[in-house]
Amino acid sequence: MISLAVIAAALIYGLLVGKYEIFPYKNIKNIYKEIRVRNIIPDLRKTLDPPAFNGMIETNLLRFKKLLSNSANPGNLAGSGGGICEVFGRVIGVDSQGQFFEYKKGGDISALDISLPNNYASFESYLSQVPDAENDWRGEHIRKYFRVLGIRAKDFDGSAHIFVTYSFWHEEQKSKSIRVARLVLKDFQDYSAAVESVSSDRWEVLYDSSPLIPFSLKIGASWEVPFNTNHSGGGMALDGENHLIVGIGDHNYDGIYNVPAPQDDVSSYGKIVRINLTTLESSQLVKGVRNPQGIFFDRYKNLWFTDQGPKGGDELNLVETNANYGWPLVTYGTQYFEHQWPLNKKQGRHEGFVGPIFAWVPSIAISGGIEIKDSPIQWDGDLLVTSLVAAQLLRLRLVDGKVKLVEPIDLGYRVRDLLQMSDGTFLIWTDTTAFIELTPSDNEIKKDLFAGLVSDQDKQLKFRELMSACRQCHSFIGNFDKNKLSLWHVVGREIASTGYRGYSDALKAHRGSWTKDNLRAFLRDSSQFAPGTSMPSSRINDEEMLDLVVAFLERLQ
Structure with missing residues (x-):
C-alpha cells in the first residue's frame, strides 16, 4: 500500500512543477500541446487511402x-x-x-x-x-x-x-x-x-x-x-x-x-x-x-x-x-x-x-x-x-x-x-x-445530338448554323431558366407551360401541345401560327430542313 506520506509528497511536488515549471513540466506541456494539435487542429496534409489513379x-x-x-x-x-x-x-x-x-x-x-x-x-x-x-x-x-x-x-x-x-x-x-x-x-x-x-x-x-x-x-x-x-x-x-x-x-x-x-x-x-x-x-x-x-x-x-x-x-x-x-x-x-x-x-x-x-x-x-x-x-x-x-x-x-x-x-x-x-x-x-x-x-x-441526322456535309453545316442561331434565345438542356426558354422535352409539352417569363400573350392563349405538326407549322411561319408572338419568324420553307429540326427536337429527351 502506498502511504499517505508518499501521496502527499507527490501532490506537493505536482504543485511545485506547475508553479515553478520544474521537471517534468516541459514534457507534460509538450504532450498536452501534441494532444491539442492532433485533435483540434486538423492535419491538412492528411490523405485518405485514395481510389485507383484512373478509371x-x-x-x-x-x-x-x-x-x-x-x-x-x-x-x-x-x-x-x-x-x-x-x-x-x-x-x-x-x-x-x-x-x-x-x-x-x-x-x-x-x-x-x-x-x-x-x-x-x-x-x-x-x-x-x-x-x-x-x-x-x-x-x-x-x-x-x-x-x-x-x-x-x-x-x-x-x-x-x-x-x-x-x-x-x-x-x-x-x-x-x-x-x-x-x-x-x-x-x-x-x-x-x-x-x-x-x-x-x-x-x-x-x-x-x-x-x-x-x-x-x-x-x-x-x-x-x-x-x-x-x-x-x-x-x-x-x-x-x-x-x-x-x-x-x-x-x-x-x-x-x-x-x-x-x-x-x-x-x-x-x-x-x-x-x-x-x-x-x-x-x-x-x-x-x-x-x-x-x-x-x-x-x-x-x-x-x-x-x-x-x-x-x-x-x-x-x-x-x-x-x-x-x-x-x-x-x-x-x-x-x-x-x-x-x-x-x-x-x-x-x-x-x-x-x-x-x-x-x-x-x-x-x-x-x-x-x-x-x-x-x-x-x-x-x-x-x-x-x-x-x-x-x-x-x-x-x-x-x-x-x-x-x-x-x-x-x-x-x-x-x-x-x-x-x-x-x-x-x-x-x-x-x-x-x-x-x-x-x-x-x-457527350454524344453529338446532331450526329446521324444528315449525311450531306453542306446541309449538316447549314443545319448546325440554324441550331446555333436558336441557341441565342433557347437552351437545349433541362435547365428551365426563367430567362431562357428550354427546348428540353418540348415535343409533346403543353404550349407555354414552363416557368419561362418571356412567353407572349399570343402563345399563352394558344391551346394544345407541341406536336410534331404544330412545331412544323410554328417553324414554317410563327406569326401565322400564333399572331402576335414575340418569336422572330424563322420562315423555314425547306421541308427537309423542317424535318431535321423536328427530328433534332425529338432527341432532346
Whole structure:
C-alpha cells in the first residue's frame, strides 16, 4: 500500500512543477500541446487511402472518367491552401506558398513566372527568432496556416484580372492581415512564362483586414499561442458589376477566449465584404460568419457561401444583404470535447439570426462550391461543394430554395477547390497538390445530338448554323431558366407551360401541345401560327430542313 506520506509528497511536488515549471513540466506541456494539435487542429496534409489513379467514378445519375495527376514534382507545389480558376480558356492556379502554375487537360502542369508580394521571407526571418518555434508544434502550425487562401480571375476588355487572397505579414507591427491583391495581365491568351516574368510590384493591393492580428494571442489567463491563422476564409466571387466579394474568417475571435469579432461591425473578421474594383471602397455585406472558404453566384445571380462550423455545423448559406448569420452566438455545432456551444442559448438550435439553407453534423470541413451549368444535363442547376475531412464532392439538388438531396461522391483526397471547365470537365484541386479531372462518360452526355441526322456535309453545316442561331434565345438542356426558354422535352409539352417569363400573350392563349405538326407549322411561319408572338419568324420553307429540326427536337429527351 502506498502511504499517505508518499501521496502527499507527490501532490506537493505536482504543485511545485506547475508553479515553478520544474521537471517534468516541459514534457507534460509538450504532450498536452501534441494532444491539442492532433485533435483540434486538423492535419491538412492528411490523405485518405485514395481510389485507383484512373478509371470510372459512379454516381447516382452519371458515370465519370477520372484522371488523377499528382503535381508534387512539376513546380514543387505546396498543398494545404491555394486554389484554381479559369480565364480565357486557360486554367491557372496558385499553391499555398504563392507559386503560380497553369494546368492543361491530361495533367500537363507548368510553373508560371509570377511573383506574389506575400513577404514570406520577412515572416520566416521573424519566426526564426521566436523561442521554440522550430522545436515544438508552433512552427509547423504557423507555417501551415500562414498561406495563400484563394484565387479568382476574370477577363476585362481582353486583359486577365487575377485576384488572390493571402496572409500578409506586417513587419513593424509584428502582426498579420488578410490581404486581397489584383494583377492585370494584358493579352493573356498569348502570355507565356518563358517570355514574360511578372514581378511582385505589379500587384495592386485592394484590401487589408483590420485590426491587424498580433503574433501572440492571449488564450485565457495562463497561456499564450501564436496568432491563429486558421479560420481565415478567403473565398471570392465576382458579381459582374465591378465588385469583388471576399470572405474573411473569424481567426478564433469567437467570444470564448477573446472578443466575438464576427458581431463587431468595426472588425473585418467573421464578415463577407464587397470591394468596388474602381474606387477600392469596401463595405460589409454580411456578418456573423466563421470560415467562409467558398463563395459563388448561381445563374439567377443569387450569392451563396459555405461556412465551416466548429465540431459540427458546417453551413451552406444564401446571402441576404446586411444579414447577420449569428456566429458565434448560435451554431448547430458544439465546442471541441464538449456537447454544447457555450454561447448558444438553446443548444442545437440556430434561432434569432439568418439560418443556413443546409448544415452538416458532423462537420465535413466544407470548402469550395460552384453551380453546375449546361453540362452534364442530369446535374444541370445543382450545386457542387467540396469537403476536406470527408474527402468528397457533394452534389446538392435544390427545389424552391430548399435542399432536397445531398449525394456524396468519394474521391479519397481532401478537396480544396474546384471548377467546371469550359468544356464541361470538373477539375479538382486537392490539399496534396493532386489534380483530379472528372469528365462525363461519352455515352452519358457527350454524344453529338446532331450526329446521324444528315449525311450531306453542306446541309449538316447549314443545319448546325440554324441550331446555333436558336441557341441565342433557347437552351437545349433541362435547365428551365426563367430567362431562357428550354427546348428540353418540348415535343409533346403543353404550349407555354414552363416557368419561362418571356412567353407572349399570343402563345399563352394558344391551346394544345407541341406536336410534331404544330412545331412544323410554328417553324414554317410563327406569326401565322400564333399572331402576335414575340418569336422572330424563322420562315423555314425547306421541308427537309423542317424535318431535321423536328427530328433534332425529338432527341432532346
